[in-house]
Amino acid sequence: MRVLLTHTPEMRVNYYPDRALAALRQVAEVVLHDGEAPLSGLALARAAAGCQAIVADRATPGTKETFDNAPDLVAFLRVAVDVSTIDIAAASSQGVLVTQATPGFGASVSELAIGMMVDLARNVSEYTVAYQAGRLPEPRMGRQLEGRTLGLVGYGLIARRIATVALAMRMSVIAHDPFAPIEDAGVESVPLDRVWAESDVVMPLAVSIPATRHIVNAASLAAMKRGVLLVNLSRGELVDEAALAAALGSGHVAGFAMDVGSAPDQRPDPALAARANVVATPHIGGLTPEAAEHQAMDTVRQVADLARGVMPERGLNAKKATRLARLGITPSAAPSG
Missing domain, CATH: 3.40.50.720 (NAD(P)-binding Rossmann-like Domain)
Structure with missing residues (x-):
């Protein structure tokens, strides 16, 4: 053959x-x-x-x-x-x-997702960039994730692993998936509008189908809490990047981490990745x-x-x-x- x-x-x-x-x-x-x-x-x-x-x-x-x-x-x-x-x-x-x-790639992607969430909450990349440029960054208040709510859109292999770790960190976890049962102890199955409204951190992890294209859009972003953190390691097309850029600019979204985006090979868009309140990696979630x-x-x-x-x-x-x-x-x- x-x-x-x-x-x-x-x-x-x-x-x-x-x-x-x-x-x-x-x-x-x-x-x-x-x-x-x-x-x-x-x-x-x-x-x-x-x-x-x-x-x-x-x-x-x-x-x-x-x-x-x-x-x-x-x-x-x-x-x-x-x-x-x-x-x-x-x-x-x-x-x-x-x-x-x-x-x-369940372990490798979920580990990166948790790392990105912590990075956004504690400004790790921001401080690192400053030190590497020879500047002394000014410390500012970070966020403790214990007691915060993580919202998962889609509840497949990766989402289940992330939920387990988040619960161990004493976060509250809510999830929405119309195609998969959400029966794990500690994870609450909720309508999509509750994910947007109640989450302090949102992770879109849905499969890429026409119905999920730009599921994170101007309307869903507006429905989220001001200062929400957003992490995307699934598919770039789940996020309307123009709407997200506007929300990042206004401060409605405080930080965005992405391993995927609209550039070739699902890599992050360089212009979006260059923003100060964005953490980006070049589609390396499964690269172990x-x-x-x-x-x-x-x-x-x-x-x-x-x-x-x-x-x-x-x-x-x-x-x-x-x-x-x-x-x-x-x-x-x-x-x-």
């Missing part, structure tokens, strides 16, 4: 570690992408000529143009949970299987060896299954993946994974 690994050399260092690459080479012939920019569209299809699978990093989209021009392709395997940049309908129309990885290797090894197992003629886990369109027959796999009667 022949596989194209789409990661650029820089991306491979961080997101497809040597152990995973060696394991992938044990189960397939691997073609590496050595360009500096991500592949997409027709260029991706041409790079995948002769390959039965594409193992795609998060910056490599799966477009209709790619699927329509890759006659050898059987499977498109995303080394991430997010598949919002993959045109699954177009893949299905060509009989190509699309898979995703399992979440391996444990998290990166977890998701890379998921795709190794998926390729190994394909090579053995077995339906891989985490298939999203198995019913319509008719090209699997080329590998001796009967398209599943129901999605696997």
Whole structure:
């Protein structure tokens, strides 16, 4: 079996570690992408000529143009949970299987979220920048988080871990998620308007779907307490950055921390990140060896299954993946994974 690994050399260092690459080479012939920019569209299809699978990093989209021009392709395997940049309908129309990885970043992202919350509450980055610039910062009153209310929008893996730590810090935790039960002891399930109105710290952690685009907007920001802290480590599109910039400028939002944003590869917008009351990191929430290797090894197992003629886990369109027959796999009667 022949596989194209789409990661650029820089991306491979961080997101497809040597152990995973060696394991992938044990189960397939691997073609590496050595360009500096991500592949997409027709260029991706041409790079995948002769390959039965594409193992795609998060910056490599799966477009209709790619699927329509890759006659050898059987499977498109995303080394991430997010598949919002993959045109699954177009893949299905060509009989190509699309898979995703399992979440391996729960610990790393939740740890960063707690750190960012503390940073905003105690002005850690502000003081650090001043000292590093040779200035002596003036101490000012910070916020104690014990007794404050943390509001979570979305209650998945990361939110549950954050809630556990916040409760241990003796914060109150409220959460809203219309799709997931909120049954953990100490966490109150509330309507969304109560999250906005009652929280001292708000973390949008919802999945990125059309209904959640700009869920943090001018109206929801206005409904929050003056001086609220906001932390976004989920998806950049959850936040209307223009509305947020206005709220930061007026002081209605006292501080914003972000690991994601509207810049390429979900990175923070540089103009927003440059503000004095913003703390930003370049989409590194899942950038730990444990998290990166977890998701890379998921795709190794998926390729190994394909090579053995077995339906891989985490298939999203198995019913319509008719090209699997080329590998001796009967398209599943129901999605696997």
